[in-house]
Amino acid sequence: MDIDLSEISVLLGQKNSGKSVLFEHLLCQTERYICLDPNAEHGPPEAVYPDDPAESLQLWMDGHTKQIIREVPFTEEKLDQWCRVFGQLQRCYLYIDEAHNWMSANYIPDVLQHLVKWHVTHSNCGLVVAAHKAKEIHDQVFTQTDNYMIFSYGEHEDAKFSRVSIPDKQIVTDLDPNSYRFLYYKDIAGASSSVRGPVPVPDHLQ
Numbered sequence: 426m427d428i429d430l431s432e433i434s435v436l437l438g439q440k441n442s443g444k445s446v447l448f449e450h451l452l453c454q455t456e457r458y459i460c461l462d463p464n465a466e467h468g469p470p471e472a473v474y475p476d477d478p479a480e481s482l483q484l485w486m487d488g489h490t491k492q493i494i495r496e497v498p499f500t501e502e503k504l505d506q507w508c509r510v511f512g513q514l515q516r517c518y519l520y521i522d523e524a525h526n527w528m529s530a531n532y533i534p535d536v537l538q539h540l541v542k543w544h545v546t547h548s549n550c551g552l553v554v555a556a557h558k559a560k561e562i563h564d565q566v567f568t569q570t571d572n573y574m575i576f577s578y579g580e581h582e583d584a585k586f587s588r589v590s591i592p593d594k595q596i597v598t599d600l601d602p603n604s605y606r607f608l609y610y611k612d613i614a615g616a617s618s619s620v621r622g623p624v625p626v627p628d629h630l631q
Contacts, residue, residue: 426572426609426621428553430516431546433569435562436555437586438576443605447574447624448522448555457490459511460520463499467522470629478510485514501527501534508536512544518551525561530585533563541566559586573610574621577602592618 428434428451438444445466452460452469459481460467472491475481481492496503504527511519519540521527527534533541542565545552556562560583573591577600586594591610596618600606606622 426574427611428551428572430518430549430551432551432571433541433545433566434551434553434572434574435559435567435570436553436574436576437557437559437578438607439557439579439602442576442600442602443607443622443624444555444574444576445522446605446626446630447576447607448520448553449627449630450624451553452491452520453627455491455518455520457514457516458492458518458520459507459514460493461499461504461507461522462493462495463523463526465495467493468629469493469627478506481507481510482513490517499526504534505536508534508540511550512536512540512548515548515550518553520553520555522555524554524556528561528563528566530560530562530564533565537563538565541569558583559589560584571612573612573618574607575610576600576607577604592616594618596620 436444449467472493473484473489474493475484494507575597578597597608605624606620608618609621610618
C-alpha cells in the first residue's frame with residue numbers, strides 16, 4: 426500500500442475483523458510516529474512509552490521516534506496535550522486508535538481539527554485513524570481521507586459509508602470477518618479498489 430506523509434488514512438471494520446492487526450502492522454513499518462493507544466493494545470518492537478509530553482519530546486530528540494501513548498483514563502484533555510506534542514513535529518505520523526473515543530460525525534476537538542486542517546499538509550505529516558464505522562469519524566476527517574482500508578463491515582447500516590465514492594465498496598459486506606482481508610482504495614483520479622490481505626501478523630504477536 427502507498428500511505429504517504431501529508432495524507433489521511435482511515436481503517437474501518439467490525440471487532441475482530443483484522444483492523445487492529447493491520448494497525449499494528451503499519452506501526453511496525455513506520456519509523457516516526459506518535460500512537461494514541463487508549464486500550465493499550467499496541468506495542469511494536471523498539472517503541473517507547475512516555476509518561477508525559479515533556480518526556481515524549483525529550484525521547485524524540487534522543488532518537489526514540491516510535492512512541493506509544495497510554496493514558497488512564499484517556500480524556501479529551503489528555504488528547505489535547507498529546508496532539509500538541511505531535512503539532513511540534515515534522516515528517517511524523519499520528520496514529521489514533523479507537524477514534525470514536527474522542528470524535529463523532531458532528532464533533533471533533535479543536536486541536537484535532539487544527540491538525541487536520543493545517544499540520545498534516547503544511548508540516549509534511551500523516552494521520553492514520555481507526556474506528557469501527559464511518560459514522561464514528563468526523564466529517565472533516567472523512568471528506569479529506571486519501572486512503573481507505575475497510576474490513577468486514579457487519580450488517581449495520583451506515584449512511585456515511587454508503588455515500589462515499591469507493592469503487593466496488595459493496596465488497597465489504599461479503600468479506601469474511603475471520604479472513605483478515607480488507608478493501609483498499611486510494612482516492613486519486615482513475616484509481617480502482619482492490620481486496621488485500623490476509624494481513625500479515627507481526628512476529629511479536631505470534
